[in-house]
Amino acid sequence: MSLLELDGITKSFGAIHALQGIDLTVAAGEAVGLMGDNGAGKSTLMKIIAGNFPPTGGRLRIEGQEVHFHKPLDARENGIEIVYQDLALCDNLTAAANVFLGRELKKSFGPIRYLDYRNMYRRAGELFGELKSETRPRDLVRQMSGGQRQAVAIARTRLSDPKLVLMDEPTAAISVRQVAEVLALIERLKETGHAVILVSHRMPDVFAVCDRVAVLRRGAKVADKHIGETSPEEVTGLITGAIEHA
Amino acid sequence: MTDTTEKQGAARSHAEIDDSITSRSEMTALQAAIRTQPFWVFVAIIAIGIVMNFVSDVFLSERNLFNITRNFAFFGIMALGMSAVICTAGIDLSVGSLMGLAGIVAGLVMQAGYGIVFGFLACMATAATVGFVNGVLIAYLRMAPFVVTLGMLAMARSIAMVVSNNKMIYEFGPDQDLFEWIGGESVIGVPNPVWVLIILTAVFWWVWRYSIWGRWVIAIGGNAHAAKLAGIPVERVVVSVYMLSSLCAGLAAFLMVGWFGSVTNALGLTYELNVIAASVIGGANLMGGVVYAVGAPIGAALMELIRNSLLLAGIDALWQQFFVGLFLILAVLLEQIRNRGRQ
Numbered sequence: 001m002s003l004l005e006l007d008g009i010t011k012s013f014g015a016i017h018a019l020q021g022i023d024l025t026v027a028a029g030e031a032v033g034l035m036g037d038n039g040a041g042k043s044t045l046m047k048i049i050a051g052n053f054p055p056t057g058g059r060l061r062i063e064g065q066e067v068h069f070h071k072p073l074d075a076r077e078n079g080i081e082i083v084y085q086d087l088a089l090c091d092n093l094t095a096a097a098n099v100f101l102g103r104e105l106k107k108s109f110g111p112i113r114y115l116d117y118r119n120m121y122r123r124a125g126e127l128f129g130e131l132k133s134e135t136r137p138r139d140l141v142r143q144m145s146g147g148q149r150q151a152v153a154i155a156r157t158r159l160s161d162p163k164l165v166l167m168d169e170p171t172a173a174i175s176v177r178q179v180a181e182v183l184a185l186i187e188r189l190k191e192t193g194h195a196v197i198l199v200s201h202r203m204p205d206v207f208a209v210c211d212r213v214a215v216l217r218r219g220a221k222v223a224d225k226h227i228g229e230t231s232p233e234e235v236t237g238l239i240t241g242a243i244e245h246a
Numbered sequence: 247m248t249d250t251t252e253k254q255g256a257a258r259s260h261a262e263i264d265d266s267i268t269s270r271s272e273m274t275a276l277q278a279a280i281r282t283q284p285f286w287v288f289v290a291i292i293a294i295g296i297v298m299n300f301v302s303d304v305f306l307s308e309r310n311l312f313n314i315t316r317n318f319a320f321f322g323i324m325a326l327g328m329s330a331v332i333c334t335a336g337i338d339l340s341v342g343s344l345m346g347l348a349g350i351v352a353g354l355v356m357q358a359g360y361g362i363v364f365g366f367l368a369c370m371a372t373a374a375t376v377g378f379v380n381g382v383l384i385a386y387l388r389m390a391p392f393v394v395t396l397g398m399l400a401m402a403r404s405i406a407m408v409v410s411n412n413k414m415i416y417e418f419g420p421d422q423d424l425f426e427w428i429g430g431e432s433v434i435g436v437p438n439p440v441w442v443l444i445i446l447t448a449v450f451w452w453v454w455r456y457s458i459w460g461r462w463v464i465a466i467g468g469n470a471h472a473a474k475l476a477g478i479p480v481e482r483v484v485v486s487v488y489m490l491s492s493l494c495a496g497l498a499a500f501l502m503v504g505w506f507g508s509v510t511n512a513l514g515l516t517y518e519l520n521v522i523a524a525s526v527i528g529g530a531n532l533m534g535g536v537v538y539a540v541g542a543p544i545g546a547a548l549m550e551l552i553r554n555s556l557l558l559a560g561i562d563a564l565w566q567q568f569f570v571g572l573f574l575i576l577a578v579l580l581e582q583i584r585n586r587g588r589q
Contacts, residue, residue: 073477088475090468092535093461101465102476104458114456 002061003028003195004049004080004164009058011044018044020219021058026164031186031196033206033227036216037239042199045216046168049197050082051075062163081157085168087149089141095148096124096137099156127155131185147178154185164195171205183209203232215239215246222246283529283581284541287548294551302558310554312437316505318524318543318550319439320498324517325524325542326443326450327494330487332525333467335534336391338488340380340398341495341521345514347406348372349499353415353509362421362428366500373496374489376402381485399518406511416508429504439501443543446494450539463487467534523570524549527577548573 002025011019019041026032036042048055051069060067062078069075072082089098097120105116105123124137133151141149150170157165167186171179179202186209189196200206206213207227215223215238223230223238223246230246237243279285298305324341331338352369356362376398383394418425428438436444453460462483465473474480495514503509526532527548528541552569 072475076477082475084475088469088472090465090472090535092468093465097461097465101473102462102478104461106458113458114452115458115461 002026003030003063004197005059005061005064006045006049007059007061009045009048009055009060011041011048011053012056018219019048019055022216022219022221024214024221024224026195026197028163028195029190029193030212031190031198031210033210033213034197034199034216035201035203035206035213035235035239039218040216040239041219042216043168044219046082046166046197046199049075049080049164050166051080076160076162079160079163080166081160081162081164082166083150083153083157083168083170085170085172087153089149089152091142092140094138094140095128095135095144095152095155096120098141098152099124099127099137099159101156103159124155127158130158131155131188133181133185145178146174147181150174150178150182151185154182154189162194164197165189166197166199168199169201170198171200171202179205203235206235207232217241281584282538282541283527283577283584284538284544286580287527287529287541287544287577291544291548291551294548294555298555298558301555305555305558308435310558312432312435314547314550314554315440316437317554318546319437319443320502321517321520321524321549322443322543322546323439323446323498323501324491324494324521325528325546326446326539327491328521328525329450329528329530329537329539329542330463331391331491332522332530332532333463333534333537334470334484334487335467335532336384336484336487337395337522337532338380338491339392339395339518339522340376340402341491342514342517342519343399343402343406344373344376344492344495345499345502345517346511347376347402347409348496349503349509349513350406350410350415350511352500352503353418354409356418356421356425357415359419361419362425365418365421365425369500370493370496373492373499377489377492378485380492381488384488385481385484403511403515406513410511412511414508414510425504426507427504429501430507439498439505442497442501447539447543450542454537454539459483459486464535464537467536520546520549520570523574527574529581531581545577 004026006022006024009019009022010017022045034042034045047053049060051072051074054069067078090101093101100120105119106113107116121137128135128137128151131151131154133148135144135148135151141152144152170182174182183205186196186198198206198210210227212224212226213230213235214221215235217239225246234243234246238246304310328338328341348369351372352365355368356365380394380398383389384391431438433441454464462473462478465478466480466483470480499513502513524545525542526545528545529538530536530541549570552573553566556566556569557563
């Protein structure tokens with residue numbers, strides 16, 4: 001049984017049909033690359049899965065159960081975590097504070113509840129350790145490199161042990177060495193049985209870590225193939241429309 | 247950096263490395279304190295104090311220190327609330343007018359013979375209402391804080407004029423003595439408003455460091471969009487921040503009216519500028535995301551100290567605003583320079 005199942009998802013913004021019946025499945029421990037040119041509907045599809053807005057038509061199933069998301073928190077409660085393209089971090093807070101943002105660990109003193117710094121630092125340290133990242137929980141995010149920031153955003157998704165992690169262009173704005181770090185992080189997510197959807201423009205990254213690649217063009221899925229059965233050239237052709245269908 | 251950790255890594259177990267990475271941080275607590283704006287403003291206060299000690303015999307007298315601390319206590323209390331608003335990258339221009347309105351309401355209620363408890367509650371309820379309206383317009387209708395609170399500045403002052411019928415109130419009913427004691431007298435040689443400021447500063451210090459609400463306010467100031475995505479009820483928190491600022495202004499009005507022993511609808515006129523200046527000098531950043539509890543009283547103290555020092559040094563009082571403005575600009579410049587050094 002697939003972890004996530006999209007069945008005929010459509011989305012219209014007025015007269016514009018952003019998505020025209022997308023079917024997509026992702027299994028546990030599997031990474032699917034979602035590719036397409038600007039305006040192909042990648043972001044719209046991501047936002048539907050993430051609960052930013054509901055689809056116009058079609059069904060979303062998680063482990064066979066149909067789900068309806070009205071806000072991002074609904075998706076999170078159903079085991080879907082998102083790493084946003086801009087990472088959605090607060091630069092003025094520490095790495096640990098960002099990991100626990102909105103889910104702070106608390107201690108109680110009578111009726112008064114306060115932040116449990118010790119355990120948040122410890123747990124954040126463990127998460128960075130699991131990701132084999134040299135990120136220090138007490139450092140401000142402002143002072144961090146692109147790769148470290150990415151690690152903070154990914155560590156945050158692991159707090160709740162999600163089933164599926166959506167990653168939106170995680171390698172778009174970072175250096176080559178940091179790209180390798182991020183790809184290693186994705187591998188680690190797969191090893192621990194998480195499903196990953198990777199939205200990316202970067203062909204080498206998708207071919208490095210993904211098991212399957214799905215290509216969107218003008219709101220329709222034009223290909224869904226195992227990495228071994230396709231090539232960067234074919235995918236490029238599918239994205240641009242040089243190859244109609246595969 | 248990376249190379250050295252990798253070399254050490256060969257000799258040590260993973261657990262040890264994890265632990266050393268976890269507990270490492272960029273700087274010690276003292277280094278962190280030295281990097282903050284309030285620390286340097288505090289240094290400036292000490293420096294002015296030392297200079298003034300030579301310039302004037304009166305400066306360090308008990309009477310003068312009593313006056314200085316009481317004078318800045320009102321601004322410090324309001325700056326505590328204003329710092330929270332500024333931390334969310336907002337601004338509250340309505341605090342001065344609100345003082346007038348809340349003071350008049352407190353005065354009218356007590357004049358009518360309802361006693362100090364009702365007077366205080368009416369004062370704070372007025373403040374909470376104004377803050378609530380500000381907050382809802384800013385958080386839910388996404389209007390610019392500057393415009394909303396500028397409008398409230400005009401409206402609150404106008405309502406104060408209407409309800410007071412443009413008359414001074416100096417009869418505060420059965421609890422007049424207690425009311426005037428709270429605002430005007432002292433305990434163990436420290437003026438009561440200063441006690442209020444000290445207690446509130448301690449409370450705010452705790453709130454900014456340890457409370458979940460405080461963490462959320464700082465997160466909203468850093469990146470409101472990220473805070474929203476993380477599941478923080480951003481709108482509700484923003485409303486609460488504006489209510490807090492208004493409540494601080496209401497409390498300051500209650501104390502100040504007690505001290506004066508009378509209230510007119512002109513109470514607090516142009517105070518919003520002093521309060522914002524005190525907050526900014528104390529380290530609040532108008533871009534949001536930065537807040538220090540001690541910054542509010544320290545910023546307010548510096549402003550009052552400048553005023554007092556110029557007076558004692560025999561410099562024409564017409565120069566006072568000039569120097570307050572100068573220090574405001576210097577404080578922001580100092581922060582710019584420190585930030586540049588950091589990057």
